[in-house]
Amino acid sequence: MGCGTSKVLPEPTRDVQLDLVKKVEPYTGRDDIYKCFIKDHCKIKAGSPSPPQHANSYPGNHLPANLSQPEPCKNKVAKYCAKFDTRVTAKYDIKALIGRGSFSHVVRVEHRATKQPYAIKMIETKYREGREVCESELSVLRRVRHTNIIQLIEVFETQDCVYMVMELATGGELFDRIIAKGSFTERDATRVLQMVLDGVKYLHMLGITHRDLKPENLLYYHPGTDSKIMITDFGLASAWKKGDDCLMKTTCGTPEYIAPEILVRKPYTNSVDMWALGVISYILLSGTMPFEDDNRTRLYRQILKGKYSYSGEPWPSVSNLAKDFIDRLLAVDPSDRMTALQALKHPWVVSMAASSSMKNLHRSISQNLLKRASSCCQSTKSAQSNRSTKSNKSRRVLEWELRELNLRYQQQYAG
The missing domain is CATH 1.10.510.10 (Transferase(Phosphotransferase) domain 1)
Structure with missing residues (x-):
């Protein structure tokens, strides 16, 4: 709280x-x-x-937007950007690392054509736990479409990763x-x-x-x-x-x-x-x-x-x-x-x-x-x-x- x-x-x-x-x-x-x-x-x-x-669809570790991003965070963005599938980076420009978990990372992105901001959650599915988390969350988000619920926009899947493109809540x-x-x-x-x-x-x-x-x-x-x-x-x-x-x-x-x-x-x-x-x-x-x-x-x-x-x-x-x-x-x-x-x-x-x-x-x-x-x-x-x-x-x-x-x-x- x-x-x-x-x-x-x-x-x-x-x-x-x-x-x-x-x-x-x-x-x-x-x-x-x-x-x-x-x-x-x-x-x-x-x-x-x-x-x-708070440019973050996933709460926690929020900092005011007027504070500049530390240099280590910029390095992390570049690090995770290099890991992203080319289909994702061709469509979205990765702007900032929002947060990460044991098997996932969330980044703030911008759609290259529309300039609309989104959040992308990348989940590593090569591990059983990652697959379970991904399947559970996707099974819910694919079913919902409501103005007061965060919306799943699209999904990219590879052999070892799933990329979930979601609405970005920026109002804090x-x-x-x-x-x-x-x-x-x-x-x-x-x-x-x-x-x-x-x-x-x-x-x-x-x-x-x-x-x-x-x-x-x-x-x-x-x-x-x-x-x-x-x-x-x-x-x-x-x-x-x-x-x-x-x-x-x-x-x-x-x-x-x-x-x-x-x-x-x-x-x-x-x-x-x-x-x-x-x-x-x-x-x-x-x-x-x-x-x-x-x-x-x-x-x-x-x-x-x-x-x-x-x-x-x-x-x-x-x-x-x-x-x-x-x-x-x-x-x-x-x-x-x-x-x-x-x-x-x-x-x-x-x-x-x-x-x-x-x-x-x-x-x-x-x-x-x-x-x-x-x-x-x-x-x-x-x-x-x-x-x-x-x-x-x-x-x-x-x-x-x-x-x-x-x-x-x-x-x-x-x-």
Whole structure:
């Protein structure tokens, strides 16, 4: 949530299911650049121009566009450009390396004829894990065509690589835009949620569950004030066809957004996306997380109990309808959770919070967001010093945590 803690690309699946749980780690890039980013946000006032652009269809490691690209990055661009298939480079001019994963790289490109910018994700398929990631993501993206979902433009395939040409979202992350604005009201929040819910409803109608909805995966298409929101990053998405078992069992997601039924390892449905939208809605209206703890076990306990509160600013200024909307999404029992269609018909969304739409929540929300970003930045050094030890233990610790919680809460949850 604005801390640069998310992955750049979906990591390949492994034999151990628990590896799919994404660990939220402190930002590990250049501290000087990140401090400048926070400092710039603090200076932005009402009436300021559009927020910093993130030319990146895949969130994570975002830097303001006005910062020059380091020389090593330029060298990497040239390095990966040389590896690209000539059919791709004949049609697209490679401009910058956006990010990379274990079996993939993403570059910003420009169509040579139209000058339209795009993102190309190159996945190495000579490895089994790379093939699995590629097949999974393509199976989803080839089926979707919606204004609020990142669009697959075309695909180039070779013996060892697949090149996925995709839309490029240059408007930045959701919360970067909120911080940059001088005003943010419940009416603004419902407009954002309407676009996201419309995209999620479409996915669920197709039998697709995103499984990693979070603010970092909601990007503005362009920097203008009239930009649409786009859902991105389908690396963990699951798709099923009619006649197939629609229940999912894989433990995956980002810890703070994982639904209770995933933690207790119960077969689950697309309602896990609605839980994540409840978390996003809470953050959208306050700039704080409903469930947050440095200790993973305590975090999971909070989630399993559905333990959150509406204390502190700006909650006294938030309408009861908005809180009811969140409560109906953060229901521990998935059968009590609203569907995307029901959420779109909720009185708060339908009325666009008419009774409280003029209350400006911007100051409290932006202060909370920046406070959290600053806290993440301060914890970077201590996290880096413990990184090598934690990386060796993370899989075992996470597996133990989930097993313990499963044993302690499954009976209670079932009741």
